[in-house]
Amino acid sequence: MSGRGPWVPVAASADLAPGHVYQTMLAGQGLALWRGDDGAVNVWEDRCPHRGVRFSAGDVVGGELRCVYHAWRFAAGSGACTFIPAQPNAKVPRAIHATPWPVAEVAGLVWTALAAQGAPPADLAGEVLRALPVNRPAAAVAQEAAALMAAHPALRLFVQPLAADRAVIRGLAAGVDIMAADLLLEAARRRLEDAALMEAAAC
Amino acid sequence: MLILHTSDLLAEAYAARLLASLAGVALEIRHLDIHPGRDHETDAFRVLSPLGRLPVLEGAGAPLADWQAVLCAIATRGDTPARADAPGWWRGADPAFIGWLGMARDLAASAGVARLHEGLGVPADGAALRAAAHALLREVERHLWFAERAGQRWLLAGEGPCAADIACYVHIALCEEGGIARMDYPAIRRWVDRIRHLPGYIVTSGTFAPPAPAPVRQPVRA
Numbered sequence: 257m258s259g260r261g262p263w264v265p266v267a268a269s270a271d272l273a274p275g276h277v278y279q280t281m282l283a284g285q286g287l288a289l290w291r292g293d294d295g296a297v298n299v300w301e302d303r304c305p306h307r308g309v310r311f312s313a314g315d316v317v318g319g320e321l322r323c324v325y326h327a328w329r330f331a332a333g334s335g336a337c338t339f340i341p342a343q344p345n346a347k348v349p350r351a352i353h354a355t356p357w358p359v360a361e362v363a364g365l366v367w368t369a370l371a372a373q374g375a376p377p378a379d380l381a382g383e384v385l386r387a388l389p390v391n392r393p394a395a396a397v398a399q400e401a402a403a404l405m406a407a408h409p410a411l412r413l414f415v416q417p418l419a420a421d422r423a424v425i426r427g428l429a430a431g432v433d434i435m436a437a438d439l440l441l442e443a444a445r446r447r448l449e450d451a452a453l454m455e456a457a458a459c
Numbered sequence: 460m461l462i463l464h465t466s467d468l469l470a471e472a473y474a475a476r477l478l479a480s481l482a483g484v485a486l487e488i489r490h491l492d493i494h495p496g497r498d499h500e501t502d503a504f505r506v507l508s509p510l511g512r513l514p515v516l517e518g519a520g521a522p523l524a525d526w527q528a529v530l531c532a533i534a535t536r537g538d539t540p541a542r543a544d545a546p547g548w549w550r551g552a553d554p555a556f557i558g559w560l561g562m563a564r565d566l567a568a569s570a571g572v573a574r575l576h577e578g579l580g581v582p583a584d585g586a587a588l589r590a591a592a593h594a595l596l597r598e599v600e601r602h603l604w605f606a607e608r609a610g611q612r613w614l615l616a617g618e619g620p621c622a623a624d625i626a627c628y629v630h631i632a633l634c635e636e637g638g639i640a641r642m643d644y645p646a647i648r649r650w651v652d653r654i655r656h657l658p659g660y661i662v663t664s665g666t667f668a669p670p671a672p673a674p675v676r677q678p679v680r681a
Contacts, residue, residue, distance in 0.1 A: 267645075270607075273652070275652070275656075276648075276652050278645060278648070279641075279642050279648065280642065281642065313667070315669065315670050317670045322670050324667050327670070386601070386605075389643040434608075435605070438601075
């Protein structure tokens with residue numbers, strides 16, 4: 257369900273607008289994603305090493321990530337801190353850096369991995385669907401996604417676990433109207449979330 | 460001269476100041492202390508605003524004490540003849556525009572009150588308000604995602620933002636102060652950034668100015 261091996265899609269390529277830092281989470285770890293001037297995607301732990309502020313609250317400036325809090329700057333790729341405005345003439349210690357995660361951009365989706373083993377997924381095609389966060393655990397969402405794929409072979413769905421009780425349905429649709437597919441996913445989300453309400457009410 | 464009675468604590472007041480700045484409309488600002496002071500509950504203020512609400516706009520006919528009426532007055536003043544070809548800040552003849560102003564009121568009543576509850580101790584059922592806000596944000600997200608796909612950058616089709624974008628923006632930009640996270644709404648997050656980058660954008664406590672372009676840095680000598 258999550259693709260070949262440990263790779264999980266966590267964003268659409270189209271999510272990474274110029275200058276913007278995209279925010280997501282994988283298995284409880286906050287992640288910040290942004291595209292550098294070279295076109296490559298950076299997936300970083302969403303935490304500035306200075307005061308722990310989310311990188312995703314910042315901006316991309318001059319091909320670097322600028323933290324919103326004190327405007328520290330971090331280089332694409334390595335994540336090395338390149339500039340501390342409060343000490344503009346000092347050389348930045350090499351120990352100060354962002355924490356990059358593995359990244360692969362395939363089929364219009366951006367993938368990362370908790371522990372990169374094996375190649376990122378290949379042989380995927382189709383139009384990228386709107387990602388739907390669901391307030392249910394990944395296992396329940398995966399079960400519903402499997403049922404959807406069985407009923408609609410044009411859909412290829414993946415599940416991104418956000419945290420213990422939440423997950424995102426992502427996917428590709430080959431030759432299916434995107435709006436129709438979106439309605440299917442919305443209905444699936446309602447089924448999943450209403451089921452949780454009914455379970456809670458029955459207790 | 461337009462006079463705006465305002466409080467820096469209120470999202471609706473920020474909407475009026477932000478729209479005025481974006482639309483190039485000059486305002487004379489009169490600050491009220493609503494917390495811990497209670498300037499908005501004095502008899503004198505009730506003459507202007509019988510429900511004790513803020514912001515209030517004077518100088519455009521009778522005083523206006525509904526925040527969206529205030530936005531209308533500011534927006535129509537900003538839609539000068541020089542901008543006649545642009546879609547304009549006020550699009551009152553478009554049913555979608557009225558719908559999005561309605562959404563802004565719904566966001567005020569949910570995310571907005573959740574923020575006042577957390578920040579000012581206004582009594583409220585925080586969990587219910589947050590759930591209501593998330594249901595609305597899911598719809599805003601769906602709308603903006605499909606809009607982006609059609610090449611549209613704002614709530615309504617057209618070249619630029621309108622007053623409905625600003626009315627919705629203030630509650631969405633400040634919603635984290637009410638315990639509502641925006642991580643689930645990437646299209647909304649991109650739209651929030653686009654508004655931040657508009658010429659004339661001003662901040663309030665809880666929002667951040669966009670960065671200036673990258674400075675030219677002196678190389679550090681070894």
